[in-house]
Amino acid sequence: MRNQASIFEAFLDGRGLKFTRARQLILETVFSLHEHFDAEQLYDIIHKVSRDVSRATVYRTLPLLVEAGLIQKSVRSEARDTFEHIYGHPRHAHWVCKVCGAVGETEIQDVLKLLQAKARAQNFALEEVSLAVSGVCWKCRNANESQ
Amino acid sequence: MRNQASIFEAFLDGRGLKFTRARQLILETVFSLHEHFDAEQLYDIIHKVSRDVSRATVYRTLPLLVEAGLIQKSVRSEARDTFEHIYGHPRHAHWVCKVCGAVGETEIQDVLKLLQAKARAQNFALEEVSLAVSGVCWKCRNANESQ
DNA sequence: AATAAAATGAGAATCATTCTCAAAAGAAGA
């Protein structure tokens, strides 16, 4: 946490922005989560803990965290942008079950290497990769077969 | 075109839905495009050609075309869902330049194979893959360097 | 033509996200 906070602070500093209490709370809460989350969920959680940060501030801070490289946009779920923190996480992609909506992860180091090579070949400076896979999870496949 | 139309018709039939004039026009227009498009652009084009199909019908038909396997969701651009047709297109991913917004493509047959293998290993029946890459295109890199 | 099921258009309704702006907080110096 120390680390993430100082990264964020340095990022803000470099832009002449301030590491305010609201931004601290948002950062803390984001890193206390171990699942994908959307702005609304984050806002709700912050409120439950009776800490006061407005919805607007949550929405305003999320893009800053993305730019600081601390979180990334994840799968878009039910018309909402979702996020997840990156810090210390190995790169992974998401799969979403079309039947039950379950979300899971899979490592993609190798995929990233491949893409990196492709990008280089096209003289494109690759910075971010967003990869989502959908299909049917084994639970739903089994449920279906046994009908 | 014949082909796509019959695929769509068969799909609709299987669901007790009708291959109406509006759906035909939308299908034709979609396949006359060679770029990504969003619902609004599609609606505009259909109107220019003075064919009457309401915005609602466009929005209603797009998901049907996706389910029929004729088009797919592409990159989300400026808060809009965009689509592109799949029929006859080799699988590819998109890259988006963060600076100028340019969109390009790159083949990903190999990436898909890798993912397919991963999915199998997790007992997940992979159906769709959405892959978006962002970074800086060579034009913008050069423009930047020479400043 | 008659009937029933499905589709359509127009605009209202939704709902995530962004914007506005007056008031509050933070930083830096005297």
Added chain:
DNA sequence: TCTTCTTTTGAGAATGATTCTCATTTTATT
């Protein structure tokens, strides 16, 4: 600590893509 200047914040309004409603029209079938 008091000032001053800049950035942030909260509350709610505004925006804008997408979805929904429902009365009317099409389509397919008899």
